[in-house]
Amino acid sequence: MVRRIGLFGGTFDPIHIGHLRSALEVAELLGLDELRLIPGARPPHRGEPQVSARQRLAMVELAVKDVECLKVDDIEFRRERPSYTIETLEALRDELGPDVQLLLMLGWDAFCGLPGWHRWKELLELCHILVLQRPDADSEPPQVLCDLIAARTQADPHDLAGPAGQITYIWQTPLAVSATQIRGLIAAGKSVRFLVPDAVLAYIERYGLYRATT
Template sequence: MTRRSGARRIGILGGTFDPVHIGHLRGALEVTEMLALDELRLVPNARPPHRDTPHSSSQDRLAMVRLAVQDVPQLKVDARELERDRPSYTIDTLESLRAELAADDQLFLLMGWDAFCGLPGWHRWEELLEHCHILVLQRPDAGSEAPEALRDMLAARSVADPQALEGSCGQISFVWQAPLGVSATRIRQSLASGRSVRFLVPDAVLAYINAHGLYRASN
C-alpha cells in the first residue's frame, strides 16, 4: 500500500468491550500489522443505540480496555464516546476524529460482518465513507449475503485487497480472520456461573474483574 509522505494511518474499533477479550485484541493487532497502521484506537461505546445497555459501568469498561492494551504500543484507547451525554453514534466519532487529523491521513473503521450487514439501520450510515475506509472483519464461515441496501455501495466502493486502499476515505475491503470462538456473552455467563475465563481475557483484565466483582451472578 502506498503511503503519502507524512500521512498517518489510524484504525478504529468500537464496541461495548463488556468485557474486552482476546477476540477484540487479536483481531485489532492482526489488522494493525497487516496494514502497517500507525495506531489502532479501541473506542468503548457509552450507550450504543443498537445494543442492550452494558452490564458493567463505563468507568469499569474503560479501565479494562486500558489495562488490556497497556503493553501494546500500537493499540490505544479513545474515550471520546464515554465523554458524550448522548448515544454513541459512529458518524459523530468519525467527524470528531477527522477534525483532529490532516486531510490526507487515512482512517480505517473496523467492524464485524454482522455489524456491517446492519449498517442501513445506523444513524447517517451513508455518510460514513465520507470520513473513513471500512474494513469488514469477516470469518471464513460468514457465508450470508449483504442486504440489498448495501449492494450498490459494495459494487461501487469495494476493493479486493485491503492493502490496496487509496486515499483518506471512501472504500470498503474485507479482512478474513480465523474465528477464536470467544464472546463477551460467553465470558459473562462463565463468570456468573463461577467458571474460569483465564486465557479468554488478558490477565490484567481478569484481575480487575475479580477485584471489582464484575459479572457475578448478583450483578
C-alpha cells in the first residue's frame, strides 16, 4: 500500500484547538498514515511572529505529544532563509520518495491566495491539495485559479490518485477560535484555558508569552 501523508503548515502562533481538530478530522476521514504539522520558521508572507520560532515549535510538539497520527516536522528549521512551501515539498519528496501520496492542507482563504505564492504553479507537481472549506467562506478565487480548479479537481477526496496533481475539498465547521484572539486575550490578562491544550497553556504561562509589554 502507498503511504499517505498529510501536511499542515502554519505559524502556529500559538497552536490551538482549531488547528488540532482540523488536523485530526482530516487524518481520520482519509485514513492517513500520518499527518505532519509543519511550523514555519521564517514565514515569508507575514511579519515576524510575536514569539520565537523555537518556542512555537515547542508548543506544537507539546500539543500533539500523545496523538498517535499527528506528528511534528521541523523541516523548515533546517534552512536559514524564508520558509517557502514549494521548497519544503521538494525536500519532503527527496526524503520520502516519489511514490508517497502527499496531501497539503490549505484553508479556503490561503488557497484563494495561491497565485501570490513563490512558484505556486509547481505545487501540484509535488502534492495533492486538500482545501478546507467552511460554511462562512465568501471570498472568490481569482480566474487563474478557477482554471486550475476546473482542470484538476477530484470531487471525492477518497479518490485521489497518484502521488500528486489533484485538488479536492473537505467541508469543516471550524471552531470559533483564532491565534489572534488568543494573543489578544493573554495580552488583556484573560484566560485562554480550553482554547489551547493544557500543556501549551502551561508553556505560555511558564515563559510569559504574549503578555502585553509596557
